Amino acid sequence: MNWRRVKNWLGIGAIVVLSLFAVAPVLSVVVSIYAAGAAAIASLGGLATFLTAEPPDPFATSGGVGPLLAGTLYMTALGAAAGILVGFPIGIYIGEFKRDKLSHVARGAVNMLVEFPTIAMGLFVYGMFSMVRGDVNSVLAPLSRDLSSVLGGWVTWFVGPLDFYNAYIGAAALAIVMIPYVALFTASAYASIDQPLREAAYSLSGREYKAVFTVLRKVVWRAVLASFLLGTAKIAGETAPLFFTALGNHYYAPFTGPTGAVTLWIYEAAQSSYKVQVDSAYGAAAVLLTVVLALFILAKLLGRGR
Amino acid sequence: MLGLLLLLFLGFYAVSVAALIFLKFRWGMRVVGLAAVLILGSIAVMFAVYSAPALAKYGLSLFTTAEWDPGAERYGLLSAIVGTLISSAIAITVAMPLAVSAAVAINEFLPGQVRWVVASLLDLTAAMPTVIYGLWGRDVLGPALAAGLNALGSWLLGAEPVRTPLNLLTAGVLLAVMITPYAAAIIREGYGLIPRQIEEAIYAVGATRFEAVLIKLRYIKQYVAGGFFLALGRAMGETAAVAMVVGGNYVRLVLNPVDPGITISSLIALQFPNAANYLYMTPVLYAAALTLVLMGLVINGVALYLLYRWQV
Numbered sequence: 001m002n003w004r005r006v007k008n009w010l011g012i013g014a015i016v017v018l019s020l021f022a023v024a025p026v027l028s029v030v031v032s033i034y035a036a037g038a039a040a041i042a043s044l045g046g047l048a049t050f051l052t053a054e055p056p057d058p059f060a061t062s063g064g065v066g067p068l069l070a071g072t073l074y075m076t077a078l079g080a081a082a083g084i085l086v087g088f089p090i091g092i093y094i095g096e097f098k099r100d101k102l103s104h105v106a107r108g109a110v111n112m113l114v115e116f117p118t119i120a121m122g123l124f125v126y127g128m129f130s131m132v133r134g135d136v137n138s139v140l141a142p143l144s145r146d147l148s149s150v151l152g153g154w155v156t157w158f159v160g161p162l163d164f165y166n167a168y169i170g171a172a173a174l175a176i177v178m179i180p181y182v183a184l185f186t187a188s189a190y191a192s193i194d195q196p197l198r199e200a201a202y203s204l205s206g207r208e209y210k211a212v213f214t215v216l217r218k219v220v221w222r223a224v225l226a227s228f229l230l231g232t233a234k235i236a237g238e239t240a241p242l243f244f245t246a247l248g249n250h251y252y253a254p255f256t257g258p259t260g261a262v263t264l265w266i267y268e269a270a271q272s273s274y275k276v277q278v279d280s281a282y283g284a285a286a287v288l289l290t291v292v293l294a295l296f297i298l299a300k301l302l303g304r305g306r
Numbered sequence: 307m308l309g310l311l312l313l314l315f316l317g318f319y320a321v322s323v324a325a326l327i328f329l330k331f332r333w334g335m336r337v338v339g340l341a342a343v344l345i346l347g348s349i350a351v352m353f354a355v356y357s358a359p360a361l362a363k364y365g366l367s368l369f370t371t372a373e374w375d376p377g378a379e380r381y382g383l384l385s386a387i388v389g390t391l392i393s394s395a396i397a398i399t400v401a402m403p404l405a406v407s408a409a410v411a412i413n414e415f416l417p418g419q420v421r422w423v424v425a426s427l428l429d430l431t432a433a434m435p436t437v438i439y440g441l442w443g444r445d446v447l448g449p450a451l452a453a454g455l456n457a458l459g460s461w462l463l464g465a466e467p468v469r470t471p472l473n474l475l476t477a478g479v480l481l482a483v484m485i486t487p488y489a490a491a492i493i494r495e496g497y498g499l500i501p502r503q504i505e506e507a508i509y510a511v512g513a514t515r516f517e518a519v520l521i522k523l524r525y526i527k528q529y530v531a532g533g534f535f536l537a538l539g540r541a542m543g544e545t546a547a548v549a550m551v552v553g554g555n556y557v558r559l560v561l562n563p564v565d566p567g568i569t570i571s572s573l574i575a576l577q578f579p580n581a582a583n584y585l586y587m588t589p590v591l592y593a594a595a596l597t598l599v600l601m602g603l604v605i606n607g608v609a610l611y612l613l614y615r616w617q618v
Binding site for chain 1: 307308309310312313323327328331332334335336338339340341342343345346348349352353356403404405407408410411412415416424426427428429430431433434435436437438439440441442444445446447483486487490514515516517519520536539540542543544545546549550571574575578579591592595598599602603606607610
């Protein structure tokens with residue numbers, strides 16, 4: 001009897017200690033990134049400079065993440081918009097039409113996609129785009145000429161003949177990362193709707209699409225919105241899909257060519273042998289972590305208010 | 307030509323979805339759902355087509371040799387495959403006890419407020435950008451592991467086993483940190499589904515709380531196994547963080563986990579930028595990606611089968 005009691009306490013103690021071990025690393029990460037990042041930002045010219053300046057070359061004394069932040073925000077916004085636009089309806093189909101045979105197949109595909117190595121998405125988009133680039137550009141080149149003659153030269157920063165590496169295929173790769181993520185969250189939110197509520201929605205809204213997209217959407221809106229935010233936080237921090245799509249760039253440049261991203265700079269600068277670049281990697285990591293934390297906390301608050 | 311066809315196809319797809327949703331709602335949603343299958347299928351087909359030249363030229367020897375000599379156009383993926391297996395084996399061995407304990411502690415032992423904090427931190431662990439883990443692994447985790455093992459080694463053996471903090475072991479432990487929340491989430495899901503009657507029955511026969519935990523874990527063993535395989539799949543595919551700490555040694559086969567090595571995904575990340583300079587490197591790297599995807603499909607397929615069979 002006594003031995004069982006000892007074993008009980010030993011077991012519970014081990015479980016609690018190990019569970020604290022599981023969350024200790026993330027605390028260490030946050031503390032070390034902010035400690036080193038704050039010092040780095042201060043030494044590289046202060047926060048305002050850091051957020052707007054180009055990244056430091058090996059012999060510079062100041063620098064920042066300006067072009068990289070612009071690239072990350074642009075690609076994340078486009079990728080998140082596309083990911084939500086496609087992922088949300090797929091999620092509704094999986095969650096709401098569970099009796100369809102195809103719905104099971106689609107659920108399997110989405111479950112596979114969400115576990116896919118993200119580098120595969122980058123390779124896929126790169127390979128696809130290199131096949132179709134010439135044709136796409138034969139449409140985009142005259143379009144950009146016409147638009148810039150009407151609206152002014154700034155248009156060529158956004159619309160124009162695309163290089164092999166550009167911000168748009170980066171955004172496409174991020175969108176493919178985001179689609180299954182949003183779809184799964186949406187599906188579980190729709191699947192959790194109470195049956196009486198669902199019947200009421202269908203009986204009152206007239207058309208089926210109104211029941212699903214308007215009435216039921218309002219029931220699960222908080223959870224779905226939280227999943228959009230979490231998905232956006234996830235793709236804002238993605239590196240691997242951007243390796244062969246956005247490629248990276250150290251300067252302010254048109255989005256139709258190689259585009260920098262904060263994550264790509266952290267990856268590159270962390271492995272540099274110059275201290276100023278490693279420092280800037282920590283500063284960039286602190287900036288990225290702030291963006292991700294803000295989205296994460298917002299999503300948590302939304303999810304809690306249910 | 308191909309590009310215009312693709313644009314036309316995408317346009318047609320979007321228009322038909324929009325039209326069908328208003329006309330025949332259910333069919334519209336089916337077309338939407340088909341998109342997920344199409345994306346998955348076209349990734350697999352594209353990798354297969356792009357890697358065909360390499361598979362035709364090298365055959366099976368691509369997977370059974372460890373040579374990497376772009377100048378002579380001789381490639382082998384064995385060291386990358388072995389490196390992936392070693393690092394993910396380390397990762398899953400470290401991660402599973404942590405994940406099971408975290409899931410049990412959150413559902414069972416921790417008091418209200420602490421429980422919420424630990425659960426949120428675990429979610430944050432999953433949401434953290436991987437490249438930040440890479441930075442942390444290079445400068446904090448790797449040196450700490452190396453120092454610890456070297457101290458242990460010189461005390462026990464009189465020799466320091468770790469020559470550089472950037473090695474497969476660091477990659478494995480870093481991966482363990484990253485995949486723990488995924489396994490824990492699956493186990494927690496299963497833990498929450500244990501019927502009340504079962505729990506009451508366990509205590510009714512006089513089990514202590516720890517014994518009750520063991521019985522419950524056995525009761526949800528499909529979920530534990532499902533979490534194991536899902537986390538394993540994650541560990542195999544992870545790229546940026548691993549490429550930063552693995553050491554990037556692709557010239558010879560590495561079996562010692564404290565030596566610098568390579569994994570499939572980090573091989574692609576490190577070699578793809580200069581692959582266009584060589585005739586066969588791009589197909590070889592697509593073959594590597596295909597291998598990675600097939601390994602992932604098998605492992606995740608097992609995981610989904612376990613979890614799905616349980617639900618039905």
